[in-house]
Amino acid sequence: xxxxxxxxxxxxxRAFIERIEKLEEEKRAIADDIKxxxxxxxxxxxxxxxxxxxxxLRRQDKHKRQEEEEILDLYLAALGE
Amino acid sequence: xxxxxxxxxxxxxRAFIERIEKLEEEKRAIADDIKxxxxxxxxxxxxxxxxxxxxxLRRQDKHKRQEEEEILDLYLAALGE
Amino acid sequence: xxxxxxxxxxxxxRAFIERIEKLEEEKRAIADDIKxxxxxxxxxxxxxxxxxxxxxLRRQDKHKRQEEEEILDLYLAALGE
Amino acid sequence: xxxxxxxxxxxxxRAFIERIEKLEEEKRAIADDIKxxxxxxxxxxxxxxxxxxxxxLRRQDKHKRQEEEEILDLYLAALGE
DNA sequence: TCAGATAAAATCGCGC
DNA sequence: GCGCGATTTTATCTGA
Numbered sequence: 001x002x003x004x005x006x007x008x009x010x011x012x013x014r015a016f017i018e019r020i021e022k023l024e025e026e027k028r029a030i031a032d033d034i035k036x037x038x039x040x041x042x043x044x045x046x047x048x049x050x051x052x053x054x055x056x057l058r059r060q061d062k063h064k065r066q067e068e069e070e071i072l073d074l075y076l077a078a079l080g081e
Numbered sequence: 082x083x084x085x086x087x088x089x090x091x092x093x094x095r096a097f098i099e100r101i102e103k104l105e106e107e108k109r110a111i112a113d114d115i116k117x118x119x120x121x122x123x124x125x126x127x128x129x130x131x132x133x134x135x136x137x138l139r140r141q142d143k144h145k146r147q148e149e150e151e152i153l154d155l156y157l158a159a160l161g162e
Numbered sequence: 163x164x165x166x167x168x169x170x171x172x173x174x175x176r177a178f179i180e181r182i183e184k185l186e187e188e189k190r191a192i193a194d195d196i197k198x199x200x201x202x203x204x205x206x207x208x209x210x211x212x213x214x215x216x217x218x219l220r221r222q223d224k225h226k227r228q229e230e231e232e233i234l235d236l237y238l239a240a241l242g243e
Numbered sequence: 244x245x246x247x248x249x250x251x252x253x254x255x256x257r258a259f260i261e262r263i264e265k266l267e268e269e270k271r272a273i274a275d276d277i278k279x280x281x282x283x284x285x286x287x288x289x290x291x292x293x294x295x296x297x298x299x300l301r302r303q304d305k306h307k308r309q310e311e312e313e314i315l316d317l318y319l320a321a322l323g324e
Numbered sequence: 325t326c327a328g329a330t331a332a333a334a335t336c337g338c339g340c
Numbered sequence: 341g342c343g344c345g346a347t348t349t350t351a352t353c354t355g356a
Binding site for chain 2: 209212215216218219222223225226229230232233236237240
Binding site for chain 1: 090093097098100105107111112114118119121122126135136
């Protein structure tokens with residue numbers, strides 16, 4: 001029985017998994033950095049809860065603007081037809 | 082009335098917010114990379130669902146090992162009293 | 163205008179809400195019981211912190227075993243295709 | 244060396260742990276029941292998200308009323324002095 | 325596009 | 341009161 005394809009597949013799978021795990025570790029490190037910034041801000045008297053609200057609102061605004069951009073693009077594309 | 086402290090605080094707050102937003106953008110970029118890797122793996126025939134389970138399992142193993150370390154430390158500390 | 167369906171729906175909604183609230187109350191009562199047991203154990207000399215770690219570890223073991231079952235099922239299903 | 248106290252303590256500890264785990268299992272079962280009720284409500288056309296909001300509001304009202312009760316009790320106690 | 329699953333964020337509650 | 345862990349709610353993503 002030929003097991004070579006399994007071996008190769010196993011190696012590929014392992015490589016994919018390790019790439020993802022590495023990326024997830026980086027992502028986690030950034031999440032920790034974010035937490036640190038909140039902590040630092042809190043240490044200088046800012047309320048993290050309020051900060052989160054501000055950031056959330058700004059994110060929503062950005063999404064809203066992006067959607068409006070997309071709608072505008074749709075209109076422009078329609079006019080171009 | 083002296084508004085300068087407000088200005089300074091506002092500047093500090095803005096700086097914190099922008100640092101966090103930048104970090105969140107980086108985090109999001111990494112999340113996109115992860116998604117791409119899953120897509121690439123899927124393209125070569127691996128099932129993303131199974132991959133996620135494997136990664137989840139490996140993460141649990143790691144977490145479990147860490148907790149066992151912690152409980153050992155707790156016991157040792159208790160014995161030391 | 164016929165409002166009867168609103169009334170019926172309102173009655174149904176109320177019934178659902180009250181069922182949930184009753185269940186949540188029971189859940190809270192059990193949480194209190196758990197807290198009491200920790201207190202009792204502490205009163206007889208056991209460290210609640212260590213107890214929590216042990217319970218957490220056992221929960222993880224169980225969860226891990228379940229996930230291993232699931233991944234096995236996934237593999238078997240994949241092979242069956 | 245006399246190990247009997249360890250044995251006895253171990254038995255006690257095990258008993259406490261198992262009592263807690265049993266209670267946690269009951270708690271989890273109730274949480275599942277709650278989820279089922281939400282699902283049932285959704286199946287008859289109610290939006291779970293809105294239901295959660297309603298329940299949250301009612302809970303807040305209840306807490307508010309309880310706090311008002313406590314304040315009233317404080318006043319009454321003060322008058323009784 | 326929608327439901328169901330998964331993961332993230334926010335909130336809550338506890339012990340120190 | 342503060343950090344930390346658990347829980348709950350919200351957002352995202354995948355597959356039908």
